């Protein structure tokens with residue numbers, strides 16, 4: 489049914505089995521018309537990094553309603569059931585990638601992170617800092633990658649808000665799976681690992697899509713996922729941008745504060761398209777605000793509106809890293825969506841005030857909130873789920 493409402497997923501047993509391995513049956517809601525399933529919504533039980541460390545989070549996925557049953561309130565009913573269930577399970581937040589970004593605001597989700605898609609023509613790929621002589625690159629098999637990649641990913645994940653823990657099954661059935669029918673123009677997945685001082689420190693999953701026109705190469709390198717320790721990450725990109733016999737480098741879902749922007753000798757040749765990636769919904773505002781760390785000590789009072797989960801509405805005081813109900817005068821008034829936008833550090837209160845989405849009730853309050861919610865890195869979610 490999920491394959492049907494997403495219009496054209498391969499619904500064969502192998503694809504269904506691969507997908508189901510990561511999504512616990514009890515985390516899928518279905519809408520019924522009599523005996524027939526006509527819609528559904530799932531949630532991966534994630535540990536999502538928020539500022540300060542990992543937090544239980546419902547990773548909302550495969551939401552849809554059959555074309556025969558749309559516009560009758562089925563999505564509303566599914567979202568209500570799902571968020572109630574998430575709250576009962578004690579997950580303070582939910583997160584999702586929206587196939588259509590206009591749908592989820594009414595359920596309290598707010599845009600929490602941006603991503604960048606990069607297109608860079610070959611010939612403008614020089615990097616400014618000299619190469620680190622202590623690094624080497626080797627190509628490894630998807631089999632060997634099962635051991636080598638997860639520790640690198642975990643180091644990046646734990647320092648980056650917006651990333652979630654991956655099980656061995658997740659790695660096997662998603663990143664390290666390469667069924668021929670899902671290859672771009674038949675190009676197989678490659679895995680490159682950068683070693684720094686003899687230790688695996690960065691990796692890339694990528695395809696080399698080879699094409700020729702009038703004897704000239706018009707192919708591209710598609711970077712699926714690339715990350716690593718600081719320093720080693722740049723050496724990884726030096727390797728990727730050195731792949732020959734192609735005309736363009738393409739990468740999706742890069743972090744918006746990627747060091748490449750500074751390292752490229754000609755950064756303007758890299759065409760970066762920004763787009764919304766992760767949306768966050770604070771399901772339990774008090775628990776969620778208390779679960780993240782803050783970059784300041786000064787207390788802040790938020791007047792939060794939440795029409796879909798009214799139990800969250802009211803005045804919340806953040807002080808000493810803990811959020812509690814208060815009768816104190818509020819500093820900022822905002823919908824729960826905007827608390828989601830602030831939550832991972834992707835956006836500041838001041839920019840949301842300028843966008844007309846947050847009201848400053850006391851002078852200087854937005855600047856104080858900017859400091860409080862600030863994080864050293866922008867949130868990043870490298871994978872659609």
Ligand SMILES: CC(C)(COP(=O)(O)OP(=O)(O)OC[C@H]1O[C@@H](n2cnc3c(N)ncnc32)[C@H](O)[C@@H]1OP(=O)(O)O)[C@@H](O)C(=O)NCCC(=O)NCCS
Pocket residue numbers: 493494550551552553554557558559560561562563564565585586587588590591594
């Ligand atoms: C989007 C989809 C889930 C809506 O399901 P539905 O049962 O028709 O939705 P409902 O009747 O419950 O409507 C819920 C609300 O969303 C609004 N809505 C529905 N589809 C929308 C869309 N494509 N864009 C923006 N708003 C939409 C409705 O107007 C309604 O708003 P209201 O409650 O404020 O009046 C369904 O059309 C679908 O499955 N589409 C294809 C798959 C998809 O896009 N999935 C979601 C992305 S992960």
